[in-house]
Amino acid sequence: MxxxxxxxxxxxxxxxxxxxxxxxxxxxVNAMSRQVYESLDKLIAYIEGAKDIRSVVLACAEDARAWIGGADLHEFLKLTAETRRDRHEYVEGVTDRFYNLSRPTVAAITKPAIGGGMVFASFSDIVVAADTAFFAMPEVDRGLTGGGGAYFNRLNLPVSFIREMVLTGRRFTAQEMDKAGFINHLLPQEQVLAKAIEIAELIATKSGSAVRAIKQSVNLIDQLGWDEGRAAAHAKSVALVEGPDYKEGISAFLERRKPSYNQ
Structure with a gap:
């Protein structure tokens, strides 16, 4: 059962x-209030402890007006400099936990990704987006910085592209984001979720220990730089040799059969 x-x-x-x-x-519009972040924090903790979860798809409800519509601005009207700092520290902690989630994440973006939506899209491992979606960092129009585009340091996007986004606040079409290399798969809206699930299911068939090590290694290279990150990645690769999936994966390939992973 x-x-x-x-x-x-x-x-x-x-x-x-x-x-x-x-x-x-x-x-x-799926505005991200403090309560939403608290709920997400609990969800992340559950996923980390669930052995039957090997990959994650982040989607929105079909009738939503935005995939993630950014911060709840009703909360911002009540903030002081001190409470703004406290909120920022908490939110940054949750988004970092999402970024460092040991399971790969696939963003299924069927609606606009605005502000915080851009953050969660950029923190996902793979992005599948609708050709009707748009992307924006409109904080400059709200008298805010939105991190000044700092979240995009992890992206392979031209600095000039990022600066145009955060300095103008304008909407970028899915086609513009795809051309810039932000999107893995650009599809009609009705095909997005199925494609995201297809990719996540493929990842779920792989060695869980290897997938987790690969994601952690990529993140470490991103965070520490090439030399330190590469050394950390090699250490994780060495550790995999002692696990059962290592021998099973190689044996299955040599014996021309599907592997049966335990981790």
Whole structure:
């Protein structure tokens, strides 16, 4: 009998074939309030401890007006310099935990990704987007910085492209983002979620220990730079040699059969 999944305020969770489909559902635009971040924090902790989850798809409800519509500006009107600093530190902690999630994440972007939506898109491992979506960092039009584009340091995007985004606040079409290399797959809206699940299911068939090590290694190279990150990645590769998936993966290839992974 399948165990009942826990419920999370503002998020729906479904797990199938090793894939967790996480659907953000805070009408109308999925604005990210403090409560939404707290709910996401709990969801991340659950995923990290769930052995049956091997990859994650982040989607929005079909009737949402935005994939993620950025911060809840009603909260911002009440902030002081001190409470703004506290909120920033907490939010940054949650987004970093999402970025460092040991399971690969696939963003299924069917609606606009604005402000914080851009952050979560950029912190995802793979981006599948609708050709009708748009992307924006409109903080400059709200008298804010939005991190000044610092979140995009992890992206292979031209500095001039990032600066235009954060300094103008204008909307960038999915086609512009695809041309810049931000999007892995650009599709009609109705095909996005299926494609994201397809990719996540493929990842879920791989060695979990190898996938986790690869993601951690890529993040370390991104965070520490090439030399330190590469050394850390090699250390993780060495550790895999002692695990069962290492020998199983190689043996299966040599014996021309599908591998049966345990981790």
């Amino acid at each position: 399948t165990a009942q999944l826990p419920s999370f305020e503002f998020f729906r969770l479904k797990v199938n074939n090793g894939v967790a489909i996480v659907t953000i559902d805070r009408p109308p």
